[in-house]
Amino acid sequence: MIWLLLLLSAILGAIAFVAGRRLATRRAVGQSAHSRPGYHGAYAMIWALAPALLVVIVLLVFGGPVKNTMMESGSPAAVSALEPFEREAFLADAERVAAGAEPLQIWEGELAPALRSEGARAHRIESTISGAGVLAVVLLGLLGGLIALSRLRPNLRARNRVEGWIFGLLFACAAVAIITTIGIIASLAWDSFRFFQAVPIAEFLFGTQWSPQIAIRADQVGSSGAFGAVPLFAGTFLIMLIAMAVAAPIGLMSAIYLSEYAGSLTRAVVKPVLEVLAGVPTVVYGFFAALTVGPTLRVAFNDLGALLAGGPLDGIGQYLMLVQNQMALTAGGVMGIMLIPFVSSLSDDILNAVPQSLRDGSYAMGATQSETIARVLMPAALPGVAGALLLAVSRAIGETMIVTMAAGLAANLTLNPLDTVTTVTVQIVTLLTGDQEFDSAKTLSAFGLGLTLFAATLVLNIVAQRIVKAYREQYD
Structure with missing residues (x-):
């Protein structure tokens, strides 16, 4: 029905536009018009479209509640006696019957014949609402168009x-x-x-134990709930740091190469290929981290540990032999690969925006290309590059899927990249997964984490603005 109403509105608008433009052209013969005929047509079209679209919006917002109210008000006694959940299921089946589909469940007793009658009544109500909508769209659209056409004058x-x-x-x-x-x-x-x-805010911000689940034993840490979010902040910071250690140098060096060294053909090929990484879904990066990068790093560290075991570094060797697939290094490294296009593409555009006159002046003074890049180009592009890096940091802080699949869910307070960690966003998803009651500290803690994440992003934006303000330079 909505698509039909939108089509009718578009038709009325098109008719009003054509009629308004022709009428304005005819009335402007021999006179000086204020506006071109196209504007007169657009004026008439707006007057025809606005009331018609208003009807569509009203039906979208109130059509369903009005239909449900009419269905419930005229229901038989057997239907009204049902529990609210059962009554909603029955009326939904009645609407399915009205649409020509089979009901989802079998209703017995008095409800069996009532289902057919209620289906027929639902069909009549739907037809009535649809007919009223079509009539209102046509009448109001025509009325608005006629009012606009009556106002068209050369001096309008x-x-x-x-x-x-x-x-x-x-x-x-x-x-x-x-x-x-x-x-x-x-x-x-x-x-x-x-x-x-x-939960006291001091415990949340400075506590070192995170265990919001319901306890099974009285002596368990989570018996009264442990909501110290420091392990989550540490895990988020650790993975972000690893990701930026990968993305920042690779992305920035790629941007410098594409902007200053690469030929036109190389740039035309390499830049789009590099930007393809930005279009890869994060779940694919998660698969790559969990199935390829994680096992590869585990085998490498286990082999290194076997080599070190039994010697002076036996303790380190024994630890490396216990490294598993899920660890901060896996998630951070793959996330860094995902962030390369953010840093590279933005930095490349920023470097290209630096005036060519600065490069020419540096070369005229005898500087080499490398010296020009280090002493002229990078200082000039510093505000934009800093903004690109902070954008990548914000993206790293908000990533969820890669961390879930590659770093695990354990809230460990550590800065060891070989340990399993979790982040704020992963815990938010975990806490709000499934049917939850929003009156417990466990579920509400997700909103505390969300507010903290929002504040961190705000601080990053403020810092970015301060950096841009401090290092901004104007060039003629």
Whole structure:
């Protein structure tokens, strides 16, 4: 039904546009018009589309609740006597019958004949709502178009009014983005406040034990809940550090090569191939880390441990022989590969934006290409490069799938890259997986973690702005 209403709205808008443009052309003969005929047509089209689309939005928002209310208000006594969950299931089956499908379950007794009658009634209600929607779209669209056509005059400021509608549309889109952001922050803040009422914020930020699960034994750590998030922060920082140790030098060196050394043909081939890495789904990186990189590193460290065992470094050798597939080094290394395009592509664009006159002046002073890059190009591009690196850091902090598959779920307080760790985002997913009751500290802790992650990202953005402000240089 919605697609039919949208099609009718588009047809009415097109008719209004053509009619408005022709009418404006005819009325402007021998007179000086303020706006071109196309603006008059667009003015008429807006007046025809706006009320029609308003009807579509009203039906999208209120159509379902109105239909459900009408179905429940006229239900037989046998249906009204059902429990709310069973009544909803029965009415859903009635709608399936109305659509010509088979019900999901068998209803016995008085409900069997009632299912058919309720299906027929659901079909009538659906037809009534659809017919009313079509009629309202056509009538309001025609009325709006006729009102606009009656106002078309050569001196009508159609262009100003059309641009006003466009301004309003753009403002509404911006407002939606702002309101959505405010809603996200409010949701995080409210549920985080509920969490911090149960768990002191000092324990959350500085505690070293994370065990939010329900305890099985009274002497278990989680018997009263352990919500110290320091192991999560440490794991997030460790994996981010490893990822940036891989992505920053490789990405930056790739950008310098593509910008300053590579020929046009090499650049045309290498740059798109490098950027393909940005389009690979993170779950694929997770598969690669869990099935290829992890086992390869485990075998390498186990073999190295076997070589060291029995000698002066026997302790290290014994430890390396116990290294498993899941560890921070695996997740961080693969995540670094994923971040290479972010650093490389942005840094390449930033380096290319540095004026060529700076390079020419450096060469004229006798500097080599390497000296020009180190002493002229990189200082000039430093704000942009710093922004690219901080963007990659934000991306690393928010990654979930690779860490889940390659680093494990153990909340260990360690900075050893060969240990199993977890991150803030992985714990958020773990805590909110499945049916959860949002009145326990265990579930609400996910919102505390989310608020902390949001604050960390905000701090990174502020630091990026400060770096750009401190090192910004203007060039003629």
